[in-house]
Amino acid sequence: MVGQPLCAGCYDYLGHVLFAWHLPELWRRFTITLRRAIATHLKTSGLSADSVRVSFVKVVELQARAIPHIHALIRLDPPGALATTASGDHISDGPAAPRGGREPRHGTDRQPVWSSPITATELTALIRQAAGRVRIDVPTGDNHPNQGVRTLRFGAQIDAQALTPETTTAATDSETARTTATASSRLSPRRVAAYLAKYVTKSLHDFGITARRLSTEAIGELDVSEHVRAILTVIAELAEHGNAAVAGIGRWLHTLGYRGHITTKSRHYSTTMGALRTARATWTRQHATNDATQLNATTPRGAVSPDQRPHAPLDPDAVAWEFDHAGHTSAGDRVLVISAALRHITARITAITETRSRIGSRWPAPPGGGDG
Template identity: 40%
Template sequence: MSATTAPISAVVVAAVEVEAGQRLLSPTFERWAEQAANCGHCARPIRLRGQATTFDRATGEVLSTYDSATEPDGVLYARCGNRRASVCPSCSHEYKGDMWHLLAAGAAGGMKGVPESVATHPLVFATLTAPSFGAVHGLRRRSGRPTMCRPRATSARCEHGQPLGCRTVHAEGDRLLGQPLCPQCYDYTGHVVWQWWAPELWRRFTIALRRVLAASLGLTQKEAHTLVRVSFAKVAEFQRRGVVHFHALIRLDGPPTESEEFPAPLVDVTVQRLCELVHVAASRVWFDAPATAPGEPLRRLRFGMQVDARAVTADAIRETGRADDPDAGLHPETVAAYIAKYATKACDDFGLPPRLRDPEAARRMGIAEHVCRLLAEVHHLARTGGVKYLALAKWVSMIGFRGHFSTKSRRYSTTLSRLRSARKRWTVERLRDRLTGPAPVDERGAIPPEPEVKVEDTTLVVSSWSLDGIGWLTAGDAALAATAAAQAREWADERAKRRRELLRG
């Protein structure tokens, strides 16, 4: 740190401490802290101004009124709801928890309305990767031990004079990881084109899997559909080289009935056979991408050779470490936790701030040259690639990936909407406890689910809101909220750890 920046940093820290102290000593601090807790200690909450009045529908009586002007800052704070950990750790942590529940419910059952019998259905954890666009530096292991990156003769050179091998044993965090051995040999256009059409490849994979499943049973697709269904939950992850690959939980179910939403398949398909079918389907998927320049031939896109599919069973040990360890057994909760953490990431691992689009600005920030060249290639194809690639300009900050990072089939498990509704209902029940006493609970201490018959709402809420801005009003407020959020996440993680220990015990 230079002599000029050190005093500036000290002044900034001192200013934040003063602002935080003023908030702590304010007579309205308790209400402000309650507001911060209500919005989950969000890092960049949405500030709203307005009023809300609740009426009795039958009598027209005013039951309650609310005006944001009565709050300490004159505004109502609401969550930003951003799933990216680099933008809002608090909202991202909540989203990751919801994704874990969604994934674990479909893998292990016994939660969130999914029966325990789901755990007996054939279930695999599949990983589909992109093909090679050029040699890159990577972490290599042999028998569990790190080994040389690309052990080749040092005299071997490409046409541009760069070595074809790398005898370095890279460590985690090495800036060379994911960087091409020769940037001139690397197919940047092919990289971006594959990334742009990756969602189409995934769609075709799900179709191909159903087709090969029906063929393996000696049935038509229509006949197989009456006996077995394919359900899945998928998350996209950026590799170090800047291209996505897909992690997916793929499960076989039977056709749903009025009495059972998640029945077992009506045909005998072993989990080992399902793993084989995933490999077959992935090898058959292809897509001819439109040309990026006049007279250029179509590019036939496929998945890479590194396709993995492994069985997931409740008999596996939970503490198996990483779900991408080929020697470890896969437990449903382990896989759910592994997949869920990638649902909150985008280009965070490359140091790219959200919505950064300018490759020159990325270079000035110290972003790896490989990523900067990918950003430049996205811009280039958006300008010159024709109508099919014109929309690439909107996805520069995602290096050309336009798909949803997390998707699932309709009947894999519950939905994020149901999870959020349950959390809102839990909050309402806690508020009612203060006024009318504790709500009835079942033998497990949980609030019973809402009845299927919907009761007509007897109240009417009339409100008017306007946007005041985004973020806390001062850096001191932001620091207090960030500290409280970190403590809340630490407490929640410790509570989850104790719960798992009790379950194992």
């Protein structure tokens, strides 16, 4: 069955959860290692370490086996600073990297084509090298049944491929040329962008989990597969017996232990949300001005436009609303609200305690106990 381990008793659920929890830190260390590897490569070639700037965008996909998988676009850009708005938002993407990134971009200002000192093939090798070096040693906790130290790293399925410009084939080309063009366009920037966008739409609803936070007491009642239930059980155990390395993991039951963002990018990869908001506001103002100008131009001479017509007098019986105040009107109201909230919290804690005492053990043991 897709998404289920072949041997539930042999599957390393503890390693699964620890990898998902520490994946954001693994990626952070990877980006640092990659930048250092590129700087070393440039120095070896007799160039300045600041000759290029590494930019990236990544999307995290939760695979059918419920473990996060990273898809990323990594590009080499020129080191020049970008133009910014008054608020500090970047408004220009800068020129493309014709060798390293292979992604043509079109900024608002045409600039001379920049050639990266690192080829796409060399960048691919540096990416594999950096991904193979990154690792994290994580203690599982003295009170955990499987105490010890786990080494987390990226797996052997590291796939780095160079992007090629999107090509079109003329009608007079030979069949061989058509085949070559089709194969090269499979990794075109447009196709890869659509490929990444596909994973943004994936949801935890496929596993039977909502986007709201879960309680550990609800694990046994969820309509999920036994594989997902075992993952949730290990997360709950780490929340109780884990150390500082997994502090707060219990609050991420609803994401199966993954605490990062689905989509992240480096600062200079593309435009910013602030720049997009500014562009939308400018567009709205311009079109409002154009509409008003067009309305004035089409209004007959001597006629009154709708905006200039006198407003009808207000109805004396109409109710006019105005802001009174915010918050409690008196200290007594504040005391009553806080007292009601405390009673609700106390009742919830009492109910949880009674439920735990009735069931004897808080969670069922996961298959295999976490030993791979």
